[in-house]
Amino acid sequence: MGRLLSPSTTAPEAKPLEDQTVVITGASSGIGLTTARMAADRGARVVLAARSENALREAVADIDAEGGDAEYVVADVGDREDVREIVRVAEETYGGFDTWVNGAGVSIYGELEEVPVEEMRRQFDTNVWGLLYGSLEAADHLRERGGGTIVNVGSIVSERAIVLQGSYSASKHAVKAFTDTLRMELEKDGAPVSVTLVKPSAIDTPFAEHARNHMDSEATLPPPVYAPETVGRTILEAATDPDADAEITVGGGGKNMIVLGRFASRLMDRLMETLFYRLQRQDRPPTDRDALEEPSEDLAQRGGYEGHVVDSSLYTRLRQGRIDSKTVAGVLAATGAYAAYRRLARRA
Numbered sequence: 001m002g003r004l005l006s007p008s009t010t011a012p013e014a015k016p017l018e019d020q021t022v023v024i025t026g027a028s029s030g031i032g033l034t035t036a037r038m039a040a041d042r043g044a045r046v047v048l049a050a051r052s053e054n055a056l057r058e059a060v061a062d063i064d065a066e067g068g069d070a071e072y073v074v075a076d077v078g079d080r081e082d083v084r085e086i087v088r089v090a091e092e093t094y095g096g097f098d099t100w101v102n103g104a105g106v107s108i109y110g111e112l113e114e115v116p117v118e119e120m121r122r123q124f125d126t127n128v129w130g131l132l133y134g135s136l137e138a139a140d141h142l143r144e145r146g147g148g149t150i151v152n153v154g155s156i157v158s159e160r161a162i163v164l165q166g167s168y169s170a171s172k173h174a175v176k177a178f179t180d181t182l183r184m185e186l187e188k189d190g191a192p193v194s195v196t197l198v199k200p201s202a203i204d205t206p207f208a209e210h211a212r213n214h215m216d217s218e219a220t221l222p223p224p225v226y227a228p229e230t231v232g233r234t235i236l237e238a239a240t241d242p243d244a245d246a247e248i249t250v251g252g253g254g255k256n257m258i259v260l261g262r263f264a265s266r267l268m269d270r271l272m273e274t275l276f277y278r279l280q281r282q283d284r285p286p287t288d289r290d291a292l293e294e295p296s297e298d299l300a301q302r303g304g305y306e307g308h309v310v311d312s313s314l315y316t317r318l319r320q321g322r323i324d325s326k327t328v329a330g331v332l333a334a335t336g337a338y339a340a341y342r343r344l345a346r347r348a
Helices: 030-041 051-066 080-094 119-143 166-187 228-240 252-263 265-279 314-319 323-347
Strands: 021-025 047-052 069-074 099-102 148-153 193-200 247-250
Touching: 021 030, 021 051, 030 047, 030 051, 030 069, 030 228, 047 051, 047 080, 047 119, 069 080, 080 119, 099 119, 099 314, 119 148, 119 166, 119 193, 119 228, 148 166, 148 228, 148 252, 166 193, 193 228, 228 247, 247 252
Parallel strands: 021 047, 021 099, 047 069, 099 148, 148 193, 193 247
Antiparallel strands: none
């Protein structure tokens, strides 16, 4: 089901991806890089923005070599002037943009009392202020252009906080609140700008490797873990469908965590306090590399996750209407398994 617009709202024009210019922040690795490559493969002109110049230059060269059309901007989204430079380059190179994707983000692992407040501030500069600057600049541009789409990358922890990533969870809660408010205000004003919040589950990107780590072991992601292409497809679906849902969760595993946290919050607390401390640690000492203060310069879509990676999200495809009724039985079976899991968790 698509978004419900107010009577005064002018819906943005449905525009195929091959007719669009798409701006993506955080585009030098992970979800951002994956989405940029997928968009270029489908014919979009792409502006990649991140702090890692070497990685951006290589990414643009790869896209150009495959017949795509891309430009890059070295930018720290925590600096509003850098964000304005992204807009300027998009306007100068392509005459503007149709979709803006706020994908830049970084995490910190560790209990809240162990994490310096200064590091949390730096994290919020990227995750919150960077997304806020990008959204506001994009909204101004798209109003003048006559319409378009803003896609903000939140997280399942926008809904349910996770232990050992408390400040990251707080930043993504802020992302959800800001995105929801921006959407309502634009709709109230009748602006032809679609705003979608995409909430990925755990995704196999360099997320853990790029995070600042205050634990005594290397960080990892709690399963189930999904491929970054699952998020890229969802972002591009929102970019081409002005009636896309206002919020889209990527991954049934993450959706289960949100639902359980909402309807059985104390049980979810206990699972966090027992399972999730262990599920986010590896049996080896931590590395001393991270991307909180300095860019990583790694051009990598995938991370170092050692378990099974799910290549598609049945839940997300069903939610977006991209799956036929023959697979509903599989969804029902998964739901039954989840119910059994809940019963076992109560006994634990």
